[in-house]
Amino acid sequence: MLDLPPDRLLEFLRRMLLVRRFEEALIKLSKTNFFGHFHVYVGQEPTGVPALALLEPGDYSFTTHRNHGHLLARGADPGRVLAEIMGKATGYNQGKGGTLHVSVAELGFPVTSAIVGNIVPLATGAALAIRQTRRQQVSLCLFGDGALEEGAFFEAVNMAALWRLPVIYLCENNSLEAPGATAGEYPSSTNAASELSSLVRPFGMPSSFVDGSDAAAVHGAVSEAVQRARLGEGPTFIEARTVRWPGSRPLWPELLTGETDLAMAWDKTRIPTEYRQWHDQQDGLLRFAGHLIKSGAVTPDGVLSMDVRVKGEMEGAIRFALDSPEPEPATAFEGVFA
Secondary structure, X not given: OOOOOHHHHHHHHHHHHHHHHXXXXXXXXXXXXXXXXXXXXXXXXXXXXHHHOOOOOOOEEEEOOOOHHHHHHOOOOHHHHHHHHOOOOOOOOXXXXXXXXXXXXXXXXXXXXXXXXXXXXXXXXXXXXXXXXXXXXXXXXXXXXXXXXXXXXXXXXXXXXXXXXXXXXXXXXXXXXOOOOOOOOOOOOOOOOOOHHHHHHHHOXXXXXXXXXXXXXHHHHHHHHHXXXXXXXXXXXXXXXXXXXXXXXXXXXXXOOOOOOHHHHOOXXXXXXXXXXXXXXXXXXXXXXXXXXXXXXXXXXXXXXXXXXXXXXXXXXXXXXXXXXXXXXXXXXXXXXX
Protein backbone atom coordinates (compact mmCIF):
# COMPACT_ATOMS: atom_id res chain seq x y z
CA MET A 1 0.00 0.00 0.00
CA LEU A 2 1.15 3.56 -0.65
CA ASP A 3 2.76 5.16 2.37
CA LEU A 4 0.83 8.42 2.12
CA PRO A 5 -1.61 10.30 4.38
CA PRO A 6 -5.21 8.99 4.19
CA ASP A 7 -6.53 12.18 2.61
CA ARG A 8 -3.96 11.86 -0.16
CA LEU A 9 -4.93 8.25 -0.79
CA LEU A 10 -8.60 9.19 -0.91
CA GLU A 11 -7.83 11.90 -3.46
CA PHE A 12 -6.11 9.26 -5.61
CA LEU A 13 -9.24 7.13 -5.39
CA ARG A 14 -11.48 10.09 -6.25
CA ARG A 15 -9.46 10.91 -9.35
CA MET A 16 -9.34 7.29 -10.48
CA LEU A 17 -13.09 7.10 -10.01
CA LEU A 18 -13.64 10.35 -11.91
CA VAL A 19 -11.65 8.98 -14.85
CA ARG A 20 -13.66 5.74 -14.80
CA ARG A 21 -17.05 7.47 -14.67
CA PHE A 22 -15.96 9.97 -17.34
CA GLU A 23 -14.98 7.24 -19.78
CA GLU A 24 -18.11 5.21 -19.09
CA ALA A 25 -20.24 8.31 -19.71
CA LEU A 26 -18.33 9.07 -22.91
CA ILE A 27 -18.99 5.60 -24.30
CA LYS A 28 -22.71 5.98 -23.62
CA LEU A 29 -22.77 9.46 -25.17
CA SER A 30 -21.07 8.13 -28.30
CA LYS A 31 -24.22 6.15 -29.10
CA THR A 32 -26.22 9.33 -29.70
CA ASN A 33 -23.50 11.91 -30.45
CA PHE A 34 -20.89 11.47 -33.17
CA PHE A 35 -17.49 12.91 -32.36
CA GLY A 36 -15.15 10.61 -34.25
CA HIS A 37 -13.05 7.72 -33.10
CA PHE A 38 -11.90 7.84 -29.50
CA HIS A 39 -9.86 5.82 -27.01
CA VAL A 40 -10.54 5.36 -23.30
CA TYR A 41 -8.38 4.93 -20.21
CA VAL A 42 -10.49 2.34 -18.37
CA GLY A 43 -8.25 -0.03 -16.41
CA GLN A 44 -5.19 2.19 -16.57
CA GLU A 45 -6.23 4.70 -13.89
CA PRO A 46 -3.76 3.26 -11.29
CA THR A 47 -0.92 4.16 -13.67
CA GLY A 48 -1.77 7.71 -14.66
CA VAL A 49 -3.20 9.04 -11.41
CA PRO A 50 -0.27 8.23 -9.06
CA ALA A 51 2.30 9.07 -11.73
CA LEU A 52 0.91 12.51 -12.56
CA ALA A 53 0.32 13.29 -8.88
CA LEU A 54 4.10 13.43 -8.48
CA LEU A 55 4.41 16.43 -10.76
CA GLU A 56 4.54 20.00 -9.53
CA PRO A 57 3.23 23.22 -11.11
CA GLY A 58 5.56 24.10 -13.97
CA ASP A 59 6.38 20.49 -14.86
CA TYR A 60 5.50 19.29 -18.34
CA SER A 61 3.40 16.31 -19.43
CA PHE A 62 2.97 14.93 -22.93
CA THR A 63 0.31 12.42 -23.85
CA THR A 64 -1.27 10.58 -26.76
CA HIS A 65 -4.68 9.60 -28.15
CA ARG A 66 -5.51 7.83 -24.84
CA ASN A 67 -5.38 11.15 -23.04
CA HIS A 68 -8.62 11.78 -21.14
CA GLY A 69 -7.43 10.02 -17.99
CA HIS A 70 -4.15 11.92 -17.94
CA LEU A 71 -5.85 15.30 -18.21
CA LEU A 72 -8.39 14.51 -15.49
CA ALA A 73 -5.63 13.16 -13.26
CA ARG A 74 -3.93 16.56 -13.41
CA GLY A 75 -7.12 18.40 -12.49
CA ALA A 76 -8.76 19.19 -15.83
CA ASP A 77 -12.44 20.10 -15.63
CA PRO A 78 -14.47 17.13 -16.94
CA GLY A 79 -17.10 19.42 -18.46
CA ARG A 80 -14.55 21.31 -20.54
CA VAL A 81 -12.79 18.09 -21.61
CA LEU A 82 -16.11 16.61 -22.67
CA ALA A 83 -17.07 19.82 -24.48
CA GLU A 84 -13.76 19.68 -26.35
CA ILE A 85 -14.37 16.08 -27.37
CA MET A 86 -17.79 17.10 -28.70
CA GLY A 87 -16.29 20.02 -30.65
CA LYS A 88 -17.95 22.72 -28.56
CA ALA A 89 -16.77 26.32 -28.16
CA THR A 90 -16.42 25.88 -24.38
CA GLY A 91 -13.86 23.11 -24.74
CA TYR A 92 -10.27 23.66 -23.67
CA ASN A 93 -9.27 24.22 -27.31
CA GLN A 94 -12.57 25.74 -28.50
CA GLY A 95 -13.48 22.44 -30.13
CA LYS A 96 -10.49 22.36 -32.48
CA GLY A 97 -8.54 19.68 -30.65
CA GLY A 98 -11.26 17.10 -30.22
CA THR A 99 -10.74 13.83 -28.41
CA LEU A 100 -7.38 13.05 -30.00
CA HIS A 101 -5.66 16.39 -29.43
CA VAL A 102 -7.23 18.06 -26.38
CA SER A 103 -4.51 19.83 -24.40
CA VAL A 104 -4.43 22.07 -21.32
CA ALA A 105 -1.31 24.22 -21.20
CA GLU A 106 -2.07 25.65 -17.77
CA LEU A 107 -1.97 22.13 -16.33
CA GLY A 108 1.35 21.33 -17.98
CA PHE A 109 0.01 19.68 -21.17
CA PRO A 110 1.28 22.00 -23.94
CA VAL A 111 0.30 19.50 -26.63
CA THR A 112 -1.39 16.15 -27.13
CA SER A 113 -0.57 14.17 -30.25
CA ALA A 114 -2.35 11.14 -31.68
CA ILE A 115 0.57 10.49 -34.05
CA VAL A 116 2.20 7.37 -32.62
CA GLY A 117 5.53 8.23 -31.01
CA ASN A 118 5.29 11.92 -31.87
CA ILE A 119 5.35 13.14 -28.27
CA VAL A 120 8.62 11.38 -27.43
CA PRO A 121 10.85 13.97 -29.17
CA LEU A 122 8.54 16.77 -27.96
CA ALA A 123 8.90 15.70 -24.33
CA THR A 124 12.64 15.34 -24.85
CA GLY A 125 12.83 18.82 -26.34
CA ALA A 126 10.99 20.24 -23.34
CA ALA A 127 13.52 18.52 -21.08
CA LEU A 128 16.36 20.06 -23.10
CA ALA A 129 14.80 23.52 -22.61
CA ILE A 130 14.57 22.85 -18.87
CA ARG A 131 18.22 21.81 -18.80
CA GLN A 132 19.40 24.85 -20.76
CA THR A 133 17.47 27.29 -18.58
CA ARG A 134 18.67 25.49 -15.41
CA ARG A 135 15.21 25.10 -13.92
CA GLN A 136 14.15 22.31 -11.54
CA GLN A 137 11.25 21.13 -13.66
CA VAL A 138 10.79 17.70 -15.22
CA SER A 139 9.16 16.41 -18.37
CA LEU A 140 6.92 13.33 -18.18
CA CYS A 141 6.24 11.48 -21.41
CA LEU A 142 3.29 9.04 -21.38
CA PHE A 143 2.90 6.76 -24.40
CA GLY A 144 1.92 3.25 -25.44
CA ASP A 145 4.15 0.38 -26.48
CA GLY A 146 3.38 1.14 -30.15
CA ALA A 147 5.62 4.22 -29.88
CA LEU A 148 8.61 1.92 -29.49
CA GLU A 149 8.29 1.00 -33.18
CA GLU A 150 9.19 4.53 -34.22
CA GLY A 151 12.69 5.65 -35.03
CA ALA A 152 12.01 8.95 -33.29
CA PHE A 153 11.88 7.08 -29.98
CA PHE A 154 15.46 5.85 -30.27
CA GLU A 155 16.78 9.19 -31.50
CA ALA A 156 15.12 10.96 -28.58
CA VAL A 157 16.23 8.59 -25.82
CA ASN A 158 19.77 8.66 -27.18
CA MET A 159 19.90 12.45 -26.86
CA ALA A 160 18.22 12.34 -23.45
CA ALA A 161 20.81 9.89 -22.16
CA LEU A 162 23.72 11.70 -23.79
CA TRP A 163 22.75 15.07 -22.30
CA ARG A 164 21.30 13.68 -19.04
CA LEU A 165 17.97 15.40 -19.60
CA PRO A 166 15.26 15.57 -16.87
CA VAL A 167 12.69 13.41 -18.67
CA ILE A 168 10.75 10.33 -17.57
CA TYR A 169 9.55 7.97 -20.29
CA LEU A 170 6.49 6.13 -18.96
CA CYS A 171 5.46 3.45 -21.43
CA GLU A 172 1.89 2.32 -20.71
CA ASN A 173 1.94 -1.13 -22.26
CA ASN A 174 -1.66 -2.26 -22.42
CA SER A 175 -1.01 -4.95 -25.01
CA LEU A 176 -1.47 -7.83 -22.59
CA GLU A 177 -4.39 -9.85 -23.98
CA ALA A 178 -4.88 -7.28 -26.73
CA PRO A 179 -5.72 -8.31 -30.31
CA GLY A 180 -2.56 -9.25 -32.14
CA ALA A 181 -0.57 -10.13 -29.03
CA THR A 182 0.89 -13.62 -28.90
CA ALA A 183 0.12 -14.92 -25.42
CA GLY A 184 3.23 -15.83 -23.47
CA GLU A 185 5.62 -14.76 -26.23
CA TYR A 186 6.17 -11.01 -26.14
CA PRO A 187 4.96 -8.35 -23.71
CA SER A 188 3.85 -6.17 -26.64
CA SER A 189 1.59 -6.72 -29.64
CA THR A 190 3.85 -4.60 -31.82
CA ASN A 191 7.43 -5.16 -30.62
CA ALA A 192 9.62 -8.27 -30.78
CA ALA A 193 11.69 -7.35 -27.71
CA SER A 194 11.25 -9.90 -24.94
CA GLU A 195 11.50 -7.07 -22.40
CA LEU A 196 10.64 -3.55 -23.46
CA SER A 197 12.79 -1.96 -20.77
CA SER A 198 15.82 -3.58 -22.42
CA LEU A 199 15.49 -1.23 -25.41
CA VAL A 200 17.11 1.69 -23.57
CA ARG A 201 19.92 -0.21 -21.85
CA PRO A 202 22.43 0.33 -24.68
CA PHE A 203 22.12 4.05 -23.86
CA GLY A 204 22.94 3.48 -20.19
CA MET A 205 19.48 4.64 -19.14
CA PRO A 206 17.97 3.19 -15.93
CA SER A 207 14.87 1.16 -16.73
CA SER A 208 12.30 -1.02 -15.01
CA PHE A 209 8.84 -2.49 -15.42
CA VAL A 210 5.93 -2.50 -12.99
CA ASP A 211 2.39 -3.79 -12.79
CA GLY A 212 0.39 -0.89 -14.18
CA SER A 213 -2.67 -1.85 -12.14
CA ASP A 214 -0.67 -1.53 -8.90
CA ALA A 215 -0.82 2.13 -7.86
CA ALA A 216 1.86 1.69 -5.19
CA ALA A 217 4.31 0.11 -7.63
CA VAL A 218 3.75 2.86 -10.20
CA HIS A 219 4.04 5.61 -7.59
CA GLY A 220 7.30 4.18 -6.27
CA ALA A 221 8.94 3.81 -9.68
CA VAL A 222 7.89 7.22 -10.97
CA SER A 223 8.78 8.91 -7.68
CA GLU A 224 12.34 7.61 -7.95
CA ALA A 225 12.56 8.68 -11.61
CA VAL A 226 11.25 12.19 -10.86
CA GLN A 227 13.75 12.57 -8.03
CA ARG A 228 16.62 11.52 -10.32
CA ALA A 229 15.49 14.01 -12.95
CA ARG A 230 15.24 16.91 -10.48
CA LEU A 231 18.72 16.14 -9.16
CA GLY A 232 20.18 16.33 -12.65
CA GLU A 233 20.87 12.59 -12.85
CA GLY A 234 19.19 12.15 -16.21
CA PRO A 235 16.29 10.24 -17.77
CA THR A 236 14.51 7.03 -16.78
CA PHE A 237 12.41 4.53 -18.74
CA ILE A 238 9.52 2.76 -16.98
CA GLU A 239 7.22 0.17 -18.52
CA ALA A 240 3.83 -0.16 -16.82
CA ARG A 241 2.16 -3.38 -17.94
CA THR A 242 -1.63 -3.54 -17.99
CA VAL A 243 -4.08 -6.14 -19.24
CA ARG A 244 -6.21 -4.29 -21.76
CA TRP A 245 -9.79 -3.68 -20.64
CA PRO A 246 -12.16 -5.94 -22.62
CA GLY A 247 -14.18 -2.91 -23.72
CA SER A 248 -11.10 -1.49 -25.50
CA ARG A 249 -10.59 -4.60 -27.61
CA PRO A 250 -13.32 -3.95 -30.22
CA LEU A 251 -12.70 -1.37 -32.93
CA TRP A 252 -14.82 1.15 -31.00
CA PRO A 253 -14.94 1.19 -27.17
CA GLU A 254 -17.90 -0.74 -25.75
CA LEU A 255 -19.16 -1.09 -22.17
CA LEU A 256 -18.71 -4.85 -22.30
CA THR A 257 -18.18 -5.11 -18.54
CA GLY A 258 -21.00 -2.70 -17.76
CA GLU A 259 -20.76 0.35 -15.52
CA THR A 260 -18.36 -0.42 -12.69
CA ASP A 261 -20.01 -1.76 -9.54
CA LEU A 262 -17.66 -0.55 -6.79
CA ALA A 263 -19.14 -3.01 -4.30
CA MET A 264 -17.19 -5.72 -6.14
CA ALA A 265 -14.10 -4.32 -4.37
CA TRP A 266 -15.27 -5.79 -1.05
CA ASP A 267 -18.03 -8.24 -2.02
CA LYS A 268 -16.74 -10.85 -4.46
CA THR A 269 -20.20 -12.41 -4.77
CA ARG A 270 -21.24 -9.38 -6.84
CA ILE A 271 -18.68 -10.15 -9.54
CA PRO A 272 -20.48 -11.53 -12.61
CA THR A 273 -19.31 -14.71 -14.31
CA GLU A 274 -18.59 -12.94 -17.58
CA TYR A 275 -15.26 -11.09 -17.40
CA ARG A 276 -14.78 -12.35 -13.86
CA GLN A 277 -10.99 -12.47 -14.18
CA TRP A 278 -10.92 -8.84 -15.29
CA HIS A 279 -12.99 -7.61 -12.35
CA ASP A 280 -11.31 -9.82 -9.77
CA GLN A 281 -7.64 -9.61 -10.75
CA GLN A 282 -7.02 -6.95 -13.38
CA ASP A 283 -9.16 -3.93 -12.51
CA GLY A 284 -6.73 -1.72 -10.60
CA LEU A 285 -9.48 0.67 -9.50
CA LEU A 286 -11.28 -2.11 -7.62
CA ARG A 287 -7.96 -3.33 -6.23
CA PHE A 288 -7.06 0.13 -4.96
CA ALA A 289 -10.48 0.65 -3.36
CA GLY A 290 -10.19 -2.77 -1.69
CA HIS A 291 -6.73 -1.93 -0.31
CA LEU A 292 -7.98 1.35 1.14
CA ILE A 293 -10.85 -0.42 2.88
CA LYS A 294 -8.57 -3.10 4.32
CA SER A 295 -6.15 -0.45 5.58
CA GLY A 296 -8.96 1.44 7.34
CA ALA A 297 -8.49 4.58 5.23
CA VAL A 298 -12.13 4.41 4.12
CA THR A 299 -15.26 2.32 4.65
CA PRO A 300 -17.42 0.74 1.94
CA ASP A 301 -20.06 3.37 2.64
CA GLY A 302 -17.41 6.04 2.24
CA VAL A 303 -16.49 4.68 -1.18
CA LEU A 304 -20.13 4.61 -2.27
CA SER A 305 -20.66 8.18 -1.03
CA MET A 306 -17.62 9.32 -2.99
CA ASP A 307 -19.04 7.61 -6.06
CA VAL A 308 -22.36 9.45 -5.66
CA ARG A 309 -20.48 12.77 -5.60
CA VAL A 310 -18.40 11.84 -8.64
CA LYS A 311 -21.49 10.75 -10.56
CA GLY A 312 -23.10 14.08 -9.68
CA GLU A 313 -20.04 15.89 -10.99
CA MET A 314 -20.26 13.92 -14.22
CA GLU A 315 -23.95 14.68 -14.63
CA GLY A 316 -23.09 18.37 -14.42
CA ALA A 317 -20.25 17.90 -16.90
CA ILE A 318 -22.54 16.17 -19.39
CA ARG A 319 -25.16 18.94 -19.12
CA PHE A 320 -22.46 21.58 -19.58
CA ALA A 321 -21.09 19.91 -22.72
CA LEU A 322 -24.46 19.20 -24.30
CA ASP A 323 -25.73 22.73 -23.62
CA SER A 324 -22.55 24.42 -24.86
CA PRO A 325 -22.68 26.22 -28.22
CA GLU A 326 -20.92 25.19 -31.39
CA PRO A 327 -17.99 27.41 -32.39
CA GLU A 328 -18.83 30.38 -34.58
CA PRO A 329 -17.66 29.90 -38.21
CA ALA A 330 -15.68 33.14 -37.97
CA THR A 331 -13.41 31.57 -35.34
CA ALA A 332 -12.19 28.84 -37.71
CA PHE A 333 -8.91 30.63 -38.45
CA GLU A 334 -8.22 31.92 -34.95
CA GLY A 335 -5.03 30.45 -33.54
CA VAL A 336 -3.81 29.31 -36.96
CA PHE A 337 -0.12 30.10 -37.26
CA ALA A 338 0.88 28.32 -40.47
